[in-house]
Amino acid sequence: MTTEYQQSFESLINSFEGKLTDADQELIHIILGEPSEAVYLSSAELASKAAVHASTVVRLARKLGFDGFPEMRQKLRQDVEFKKNSSDKIRQRIDLIEKGSNLSDLIESEIAAIAAISNTVSQNQIDEVVNKIYKAKSIFIVGRGSAAPLMTHFERRLRRSGIQCRVALNLQRRDLAEQLIGIQKGDAIVVFGFQSINSLPSGYSSLIESAKSIGAHSIAIGDSTILTARPKPDIVLSVSRPKEGVMQLRSGPMLICEALAMTLLHKKSKKAVRGVESLEHLRANFLETDNNK
Incomplete structure (x- = not known):
């Protein structure tokens, strides 16, 4: 298959830029409308349900980058299983809340998650990332969905350090792709991903491959999800949780971001101090301008 690595079928359709015939669209409507049923149908049965020729099913699969219908159906089964597992996890969280014990469970879960960081991330890895960030002229931070708060926080911490x-x-x-314009050799791309491969940015594979061809460094921060991401980034900072799926926050990845920012501050203090001084100078100018109005 030549499509994005483990991209969901729905996301694959949304990002597909080729032509879809009326028959293709009818098939897709049936698949997305009743995915739990579609995964058990043969190509002939699916074609009959959509009132199209059986060969249309095979052509659609190949058009989307699959080797054939069996591979496309397997992808659909993975999506259905993922959604089922997600629903089960949500049910577990709701049950915890209804029992009124979620606060203590949450605290215990986060303490365990933070304590487990040293099992998967070393100071040497932190130092390696900091060195690449320090030498880069520009840092490109990429993510989607629930990664937004961490991305914003990390960007602010780096910006304050110049x-x-x-x-x-x-x-x-x-x-x-448009945002990649201007990325140069030695720059760094930081990707965030959590809970599923589908949480990685759309175009993840092309992003990492482009970084390698340009000579830019690629760094991934997240949970165990990013360990299976292909192609692999240059450096992976993966925070595995002792109990995946239960009352998950971002305490572990947040601590990693803070460790990177603080290590940068301590090891590259001159550049960081210049950044803080520039910020204070700008703040003073803004306050002075406002007071003179």
């Missing part, structure tokens, strides 16, 4: 950053949140592939 690091030039750009944030690309929830961008489609075409827009993401």
Whole structure:
């Protein structure tokens, strides 16, 4: 399959830029409308349900980058299973809240998650990322959905230290490609991803491959999800939780971002101090301008 790595079928359709015939659209309508049923149908049965020729099903699968209908159906089954697991996790969280014990469970879960960070992330890795960020002329921070608060916080921490950053949140592939203009050799791309491969930015594979061809560094921050992402980034900072799926916050990844920012401040103090001094100078100018009005 040549499509984005483990991209959901629905996302694949949304990002597909080729032509879809009326028959294709009818098939897609049936698949997305009743995915739990569609995964058990043969190509002939699916074609009959959509009132199209059986060969149309195979052509659609290949058009979308699959080797054939069996591979497309397997992808649909993975999507259905993922949604089922997500629903089960949500049910677990609701049950905890209804029992009134969610606060203590949440505290215990986050303490365990933070304590487990040293099992997967070392100071050497933090130092390696900091060195690449420090040497880069520009940092490109990419993510989607629930990664937004972390991306914003990380960008602010770097900017206050005098690091030039750009944030690309929830961008489609075409827009993401446009944002890549200006990325140079030695720059750094930081990708955030959580809970599923589908949480990675649209166009993830092309993003990492483009970074490698340009000579830019790629860094991924997230949970165990990013360990399976392909192609692999240059550096992966993965925070695995002892109990995946239960009352998940972003305490672990937030701590990683803080560790990066603080290490940058301590090891590259001159540049960081210049950044803080520039910020204070700008703030003073803004206050003076406002007071003179």
